[in-house]
Amino acid sequence: MNFFKLRVFTLCLSFSVLFCGVGQAFLRVGTAKDIITPPSLDNKPVGVFGERMVEVAKDLYARVLVLDDGNSKLVIVTYDLNCLDVATPILRSRLKHELGISHEYFIPLATHNHCAPIQIVPENFEYGRWLANKIFDLVKRALENLTGPVHLEFGNGYVYHLLSVGNAPVDYEVQVLKVVDSAGKVYAILFNHPTHPLQLAGKDNVIHPGHPGYAMDFVEKAFDGCIAMYADACGGNQFTKSFMHADEAVVIKYAEELSREVIRVANEKKTPIEGKISSSFKVVSLSLAKPMPREQAEKLALFHPMDIGFVPYPDHRRSSNWIRSLLKHYREGIPFPNKSSDKICTDDGFLIEENPDGREYPCRYEESIVAKIGNFILVALQGEVCAPIGMRIKDAFRYNYPIMVFGYMGEHNLYIPTREIVRLGLYQAKVIQEQYASPVGWAPTVEDEMVSAVREQISEIIRVSE
Numbered sequence: 001m002n003f004f005k006l007r008v009f010t011l012c013l014s015f016s017v018l019f020c021g022v023g024q025a026f027l028r029v030g031t032a033k034d035i036i037t038p039p040s041l042d043n044k045p046v047g048v049f050g051e052r053m054v055e056v057a058k059d060l061y062a063r064v065l066v067l068d069d070g071n072s073k074l075v076i077v078t079y080d081l082n083c084l085d086v087a088t089p090i091l092r093s094r095l096k097h098e099l100g101i102s103h104e105y106f107i108p109l110a111t112h113n114h115c116a117p118i119q120i121v122p123e124n125f126e127y128g129r130w131l132a133n134k135i136f137d138l139v140k141r142a143l144e145n146l147t148g149p150v151h152l153e154f155g156n157g158y159v160y161h162l163l164s165v166g167n168a169p170v171d172y173e174v175q176v177l178k179v180v181d182s183a184g185k186v187y188a189i190l191f192n193h194p195t196h197p198l199q200l201a202g203k204d205n206v207i208h209p210g211h212p213g214y215a216m217d218f219v220e221k222a223f224d225g226c227i228a229m230y231a232d233a234c235g236g237n238q239f240t241k242s243f244m245h246a247d248e249a250v251v252i253k254y255a256e257e258l259s260r261e262v263i264r265v266a267n268e269k270k271t272p273i274e275g276k277i278s279s280s281f282k283v284v285s286l287s288l289a290k291p292m293p294r295e296q297a298e299k300l301a302l303f304h305p306m307d308i309g310f311v312p313y314p315d316h317r318r319s320s321n322w323i324r325s326l327l328k329h330y331r332e333g334i335p336f337p338n339k340s341s342d343k344i345c346t347d348d349g350f351l352i353e354e355n356p357d358g359r360e361y362p363c364r365y366e367e368s369i370v371a372k373i374g375n376f377i378l379v380a381l382q383g384e385v386c387a388p389i390g391m392r393i394k395d396a397f398r399y400n401y402p403i404m405v406f407g408y409m410g411e412h413n414l415y416i417p418t419r420e421i422v423r424l425g426l427y428q429a430k431v432i433q434e435q436y437a438s439p440v441g442w443a444p445t446v447e448d449e450m451v452s453a454v455r456e457q458i459s460e461i462i463r464v465s466e
Contacts, residue, residue, distance in 0.1 A: 026069070026070070026148060026149035026274060027067055027068065027069055027148055027149060027150050027151060027152070027274055027373070028067075028068045028069075028070075028146045028147060028148030028149065028150065029065070029066065029067060029068075029146065029147060029148055029150045029179050029187045029188065030064075030065075030066040030068070030141075030142035030143055030144070030145050030146040030147070031063070031064060031065055031066070031142055031145070031187060031188050031227040032063070032064040032138040032139070032141040032142040032145070032227075033061055033062070033063045033064070033138070033227050034061065034062060034134065034138055035059045035060065035061055036060050036061060036062045036079060036080070036081075036131060036134055036135075037056055037059045037060045037207060038053070038117060038127055038130075038207075039130070041053060041054060041055075041056070043123070045117035045121075045123065045124050045127055046117065046118060046121040046123055046124055046313075046314060047114075047115065047116065047117060047118060047204060047205060047207075048082050048113075048114040048115070048116065048118045048204075049114065049204040049314075050313065050314030051204040051205040052205055053116075053117060053205055053206070053207050054205050054206070055205065055206045055207065056206070056207045057115075057200065057203065057206045057207060057208045058207070058208050058209055058213060059207075059209075060079070060080040060081065060113070060116055060207060060209055060213075061079070061080055061209070061213075061216075062077060062078070062079040062080075062131075062134065062135050062138055063077070063078050063079075063138075063216075063227055063228075063229045064076070064077050064135070064138045064139050064141070064142040065077075065142070065179070065188050065190060065227070065229060066139070066142040066143055066146065067179070067277060067373065068146055068148075068277075069275070069276050069277045069373075071276070071277075072105060072276070072277040072278065072279070073101055073105060073143070073277075074105050074107070074277050074279060074371055074373070075095065075101055075105060075106045075107065075139055075142075076107045076109065076190065076229070077106075077107070077108045077109065077135055077138070077139070078109045078110070078111065078190075078229040078230060078231045079108070079109075079110060079111070079131075079135070080111050080113045080116060080209040080210075080212070080213055081110050081111070081113055081116050081117075081119075082110060082112055082113055082114060082116060082118050082413060083110050083112075083118075083119070083408065083410075083411070083412060083413045084108045084110060084119075084131075084410060084411060085118075085119035085120055085128055085347070085411055085412060086119045086124075086125050086128025086129060086131075086132070086347050087119070087128045087129070087131045087132035087135065088108060088361070088363070088410050088411035089359050089360065089361040089362070089363070089411065090128075090129065090132035091106065091108065091132050091135060091136060092106060092360070092361040093359075093360050093361060094132070094136050095136070095139065096360075098136075099139070099140070099143070101139075103281055103361060104279045104280055104281035104369055104371075105277075105279050105371075107369055107371065107378070107380045107406075107409060108135075108409060108410055109231030109232075109380060109406050109408060109409055110231060110232065110408040110409075110413075111197055111209065111210065111212045111213070111230055111231060111232060111408075112196060112197055112232045112384075112408050112413070113197055113199075113208075113209055113210050113212070113213075114196070114197065114199050114210065114244065115199050115200060115203065115204070115206060115207060115208040115209070115210060116207060116208075116209075117207075118313070119131075119347075120312065120313050120347070120348050120349040120412070121312060121313055121314065121348070122312055122347075122348055125347060128347075147187075148181070149181065149182070149274075150179050150180060150181045150187060151179075151180065151181075151182075151272035151273060151274040152177060152178065152179055152180075152272070152273035152274065152373060152374075152376055153177075153178045153180060153266075153269070153270035153271075153272060153273065154175070154176070154177050154178075154270060154273060154376055154402040154404065155175075155176050155178075155265040155266070155268055155270055156173055156174060156175050156176065156265065157173075157174045157176070157261040157262075157264060157265045158172040158173060158174060158261070159172060159174050159193060159257055159258050159261050160172050161240050161241050161254055161257060162193075162194070162195050162235075162238050162239065162240060162241070163238065163239050163240075163241055163243070164237050164238045164239075164387060165237050165238075165239075165421075165426060165428075166237045166386065166417070166418055166420050166421040166424065166426055166428070167420050167424070168237055168386070168387060168388050168418060168420065168421075169387075169388065169391070170238060170387070171194045171233070171234070171235070171238065171387040171388075171390060171391050173193075173194070173233070173394075174191060174192070174193050174258065174261050174262060174265065175191060175192050175233065175404045175405070176189060176190075176191045176262055176265040176266055177189070177190040177191070177376075177378075177404055178266050178270075185225070186223040186225075186226045186266070187225075187226060187227070188226060188227045188228075188229060189219055189223065189226055189227075189228050189229070189262065189266055190229045190230075190231070190404075191219070191228070191229070191230055191262045192230065192231055192232060192233040192404070192405075192406055193230075193232070193233060193235070193258060194232065194233035194234050194235030194238050194387045194390060194407075195232070195233075195235040195238045195239060195240055196232075196235065196238065196239045196240070196244055197209075197210035197211055197212050197232075197240075197244075198210055198211040198240045198242055198244060198245070198246055198250070198251050198254050199244055199245055199246075199251070200245070200246070200247070200248060200251060201245040201246055201247055202245075210251065211240070211251045211252070211254045211255040211258065212230040212255070212258075213255075214251065214252050214255030214256075214259075215228075215230060215255040215256075215258045215259040215262070216228040216229070216230050216259075217255075218255065218256060218259035218260075218263075219259050219262050219263060219266075222259075222263045222266075223263075223266070228262075231406050231408065232406065232407055232408045233387075233390055233405060233406055233407060234381065234385040234386065234387050234389055234390025234391075234393075234405060234406070234407040235384075235386075235387055235390075235407065236383075236384030236385055236386040236387070236407065236415050236416065236417070236428055237386040237387055237388075237417075237418070237421065237428055238387050240254055242254070273373060273374045273375065273376045273402065274373075274374050275373060275374025275375070276373075276374070276465070277371065277372070277373050278371070278372050278461060278464070278465045279369060279370065279371040279372070279461075280369070280370050280371075280457060280460070280461050281367070281368070281369050282367070282368045282369075282370075282453070282457050283341050283364050283365075283366070283367055283368075284340075284341075284365075284366040284367070284368050284449070284450060284453040284454065285339040285340060285341040285366075285453075286339060286340040286341075286365065286366055286416070286442070286443075286446050286449050286450060287338065287339060287340075287442075287443035287445050287446060287449060288336075288337055288338055288339060288340060288342075288438070288440045288441065288442060288443055289440050289441045289442060289443050290336075290440065291326060291329070291330075291336045291439060291440050292326060292440075294327075294330045297323065297326050297327055297330065298327070300323055301323055301324075301327055304317075304320040304323050304324075305317060305320070306323075306324055306327070308324075309324070310324065310325070310350050310437055312348040312349070313348070313349065313435070318434075318435065319434040319435070321350070321434075321437035322433035322434060322436075322437050322438055322439060324437075325351075325437045325438070325439040326439040326440075328439075329439050334353070336439060336440055337351075337438070337439070337440065340364075340365040340366055340432075341364045341365060341366075343364070343365075343438065344356070344362045344363060344364060345362075345363040345364070345365065345411070345412050345414075345436065346363075349412060349435060349436055349437075350436065350437045351432075351436050351437055351438045363410075363411040363412055365382065365383070365414055366381070366382055366383065366414075366416060366450065367381075367382035367409065367410050367411075368380070368381050368382065368453070368454050368457060369409060370454070370457045370458050370461050371461075372461050372462065372465050375401055375402065376401070376402045376403075376404075377397060377401050377402070377403040377404070377458060377461075377462075378403075378404050378406075379393060379403065379404070379405040379406065379454065379458065380406045380409035380410075381405070381406065381407050381409055381416070381450075381454070382407075382408075382409050382410045382411070382412070382414070383407065383408065383409075383412065383413050383414040383415060383416055384407060384408065384413050384414065384415040384416065384428070384431075385407040385415075385416045385450070386415070386416060386417055386418050386421060386428060386447075388418050388447065389416060389418065389447055389450050389451055390405045390407065392451045393405055393451060393454050393455060393458075396451075396455050396458075397455075397458060401462070403458075412436075414431060414432060414435075414436060415427075415428040415429070415431045415432070416446065416447075416450055417429045417442060417446060417447070418446075418447045419444050419445070419446070419447045419448070422441075422442050422443075422444045422446060422447075423444060429441065429442055
């Protein structure tokens with residue numbers, strides 16, 4: 001080997017070690033962002049509270065972050081919606097078949113916005129299909145502008161404007177993941193907080209992103225060229241102190257408090273996180289309670305219409321779908337579900353026995369995705385997971401691994417309650433019946449089963465990747 005070739009070889013080897021480390025892959029990043037406000041309000045989509053949406057006060061956005069280690073690509077999508085619902089199985093299929101990205105590497109996360117169209121309404125299904133195409137195009141755009149190398153930095157802080165229900169301690173933690181290059185350029189900041197977003201009071205028929213929308217704007221202004229992405233952590237039983245509704249000045253105030261803490265944490269220098277990407281998907285099968293005795297159910301049925309079948313949201317009779325389902329099981333000899341995964345959830349949020357469309361990705365409860373990048377762990381749990389569950393998962397690993405935990409992932413927002421919420425019979429425990437037509441409710445073991453299953457999933461991905 002002559003001197004020139006030796007010099008080139010040495011430079012290439014130095015470059016590889018500098019950015020990759022021994023046996024490591026360096027990360028590239030791609031981002032994209034676009035408006036997902038319904039393209040027309042002529043048909044007046046139905047909002048989360050059942051009102052017709054007649055005005056746009058502030059646009060809704062979807063944001064995409066792609067991380068690529070040269071072998072695997074992790075796609076994280078956030079959106080200013082209550083949930084992704086209808087679009088979820090469409091995107092999973094298209095990403096798999098058209099882009100080669102399997103469902104465990106696709107993490108769709110909601111801000112849990114209540115001032116937006118809700119897709120469990122049949123009238124909004126078309127918007128959901130439009131949304132799937134829009135987000136798919138955003139993912140392609142992010143893949144087309146991959147750049148790097150970059151690394152991750154993770155930190156946390158606290159914002160204290162939260163309340164909880166269910167005799168539970170409050171989780172105030174704000175978690176922040178920064179994507180940055182060696183020169184200090186910030187490409188993306190992903191952050192969370194375990195709470196229901198604050199909405200505009202008296203504006204249930206107006207499209208608006210709530211306080212997380214403003215918080216993302218403030219973070220993007222602080223880091224020029226950065227894409228800021230907010231998604232809810234496990235806060236199914238937590239609310240801002242204004243309890244979901246306030247005037248715009250108060251909404252902005254809470255957004256500023258959240259963004260200030262995010263910016264403070266993001267400005268702190270952290271140990272770089274880099275390495276290979278791995279991810280896993282799991283359906284966590286959770287225990288259900290025994291059915292109400294038939295005699296008691298027959299008496300309860302006297303107070304509800306029994307000849308209308310299942311009615312979709314926002315029909316007020318939807319809250320009695322479960323009674324009709326309960327008696328249908330008794331009269332037709334249908335086995336009662338013992339586990340949450342025994343039923344499939346349809347587009348309009350009804351739990352039934354069979355996959356109605358033969359779809360590739362039917363919705364079963366409870367979905368969990370655990371991704372690992374180097375030694376960093378990202379957990380995304382389906383639905384409205386109550387805060388003590390998220391806290392227990394974080395605390396089991398946080399002293400050995402940087403860990404970031406989200407709720408509100410994927411299709412449909414079923415509450416996953418704590419043992420105490422089940423004992424008290426609070427709203428979060430009743431939703432599986434009153435909104436999803438399950439003939440039975442939760443068993444009190446649901447909290448422990450959820451925590452144990454996710455901890456096992458995390459431990460397994462750590463074991464396999466190290």
